Amino acid sequence: MEEATSKREHILNAGLNLFAERGFDATTIPMIATKAEVGAGTIYRYFINKENLVNELFQQYVETCINILHEHYPETNSSPREQFRHIFNGMVRFTNEHEHALYFIKTHNHSHVLNETSRERFEEMLNFIRSFFEKGKEQGIIRDLPANALIAIVLGAFLELHKLVREGDVDPNAKLFEGVEESCWDAIRAH
Amino acid sequence: MEEATSKREHILNAGLNLFAERGFDATTIPMIATKAEVGAGTIYRYFINKENLVNELFQQYVETCINILHEHYPETNSSPREQFRHIFNGMVRFTNEHEHALYFIKTHNHSHVLNETSRERFEEMLNFIRSFFEKGKEQGIIRDLPANALIAIVLGAFLELHKLVREGDVDPNAKLFEGVEESCWDAIRAH
Amino acid sequence: MEEATSKREHILNAGLNLFAERGFDATTIPMIATKAEVGAGTIYRYFINKENLVNELFQQYVETCINILHEHYPETNSSPREQFRHIFNGMVRFTNEHEHALYFIKTHNHSHVLNETSRERFEEMLNFIRSFFEKGKEQGIIRDLPANALIAIVLGAFLELHKLVREGDVDPNAKLFEGVEESCWDAIRAH
């Protein structure tokens, strides 16, 4: 029983790593099986097919990310600066806990293999961040740009940075993240 | 001769569009042949194989991008603000002239199909931008963050934004690009 | 012990039904296990493998059919008409008692999965019927055609008819069987 759960977990982890590194189409079932240390057929005991596996992964991690963002979210009357720090730190924490997850989500979002549920879950996550920007703009604290564009700036910056860290091109110390957080804040706040 | 060049060009264009839209692995040679209006076998008269085609494309457009960045680059004694505007506008222009090129470069950079030369060409492009940041940091005008991180912020922001434009999620008017340019400048400049 | 026998019986029954309905190749071990209400592994405690199961079934029912044909077979000096009626009624009775058996035998006879023993058992059954035809021909009462051909006529007719009944395309009343029996007799008797 414990083993079975473990097997499913192994497959999900192997899938996450490989999908994030190579993308859905370049990842084969035998690759996942080898990395998960299970037989190829075993994957089909836990997932209907390759598409099902990638969607389960996507939804699971979008869910996790949403939870992290919601957790301890600053009160409604707290400052946008504080709220932004919470969101940014949430992304940092999410990435620390699930190394490839955010990169996987980003590279597979808009992929042809995602089903309706996956798209909805992702939209839900975006909406949360979007509403932060909308409120900030109303208060004149956030720069007057489309919310989507603001998200793109912050998410794009964060993810590219994360890629650098993954590849060992920068040292991921606390000072770096603080600096980037401030940089992103300056990118989105009204001047 | 003129015909032959034209066929090569058709194949490259078809490849660029399809690789950008679907990714390397989801794009088949027959797809490219159909879009290029040539026989599938003809592709192999111009390119050794599919990998060779994608690498040629990658190197060609990185080259083009480098050229655009170098062209009319502000004098050494001009202000970083001005230089940054040149770089940012260069990316905008590059994207206007070659709709799918930058997105293609971004999604295939770090792909498992790129060869050493392609990686070197890309690094060369980064170096150019990197040197801009290094100089700006020395002058105390650019934020004290690793150059790689600064590039990540700007490039990440720009590319994510470009994706939004491609997908029709934001309206790509001049005001938007000006706003984002300013936003990015605020992200990287020392405060 | 009684339980064990019962499980073997359940497996055989499930196998018979499924092989008759779907054929050997389209019937999976899990299907049989589910229908027999046993674990898939249990089947391998009673049968070496899938082929062994199908051969056991085949031989068992050919055996049963032979027994029915022999049982109360009319005396040697009785008329061929009477003997034929016995044979025909035997087939009807066999089919009534084991709904899918004769159809299973017919569709799997000459199948690539049958082993030598199964073929021999089947041949034995044919020999019994064959000898009836040979004797009848000697007496000038049965039509002068190869015994094999006569068997083909009767067995072919009966089995096709049985298929119609199974599929609900004709109503299996006593009058029908009597009519067909007479029809078959007219087909084989000398005129």
Place this chain on the structure above:
Amino acid sequence: MEEATSKREHILNAGLNLFAERGFDATTIPMIATKAEVGAGTIYRYFINKENLVNELFQQYVETCINILHEHYPETNSSPREQFRHIFNGMVRFTNEHEHALYFIKTHNHSHVLNETSRERFEEMLNFIRSFFEKGKEQGIIRDLPANALIAIVLGAFLELHKLVREGDVDPNAKLFEGVEESCWDAIRAH
């Protein structure tokens, strides 16, 4: 051009033989490819998939059989005896010209792989034969049994006989077929 047609023909022939001998499920694409002396992939240039191949075959041969039955069919006012001889000889001729076709049709009729069109074509063929029996019964010349049952008797007899011929268990001379034709006629005519 001539070659291409020939390849398709080779595949169809190989498929017909193997499907007739082993059944749809026990016949693999590599088997067909080997027998047809083509690459496995080539089969997919001519047929969408295995199911498509079997349906094409089924429809083609049912069509051919219908044509043979219709060709030179005796005038409406000719005797049922004469009409029956035409039908029976048609089946003999069809089988002589396409050795495995009728057996293939018979064993795959009611198969789970046949599509609607195939079923309709087959029903059309049955209807032709059925109408002969119906008319004959009205005239009191054919035995009073359901038309389906009469077809079963004749078709069953013929096909089982054909199987014997295929397997070399009887010698397929003209006298045999004449004898069986007479036998079948006696089976269906009113007495």
Place this chain on the structure above:
DNA sequence: GATGAATGAGTCTTCATTCAT
């Protein structure tokens, strides 16, 4: 040069069979 029919290596997926519990 240009083509596209032909190929077979490599995918995903199923399922007979094994074996630890």
Place this chain on the structure above:
DNA sequence: CATGAATGAAGACTCATTCAT
């Protein structure tokens, strides 16, 4: 004894690549 989770061999099918025309 009974089980069903795990496996990997084998099947259907795709597609990069070749080569005869």
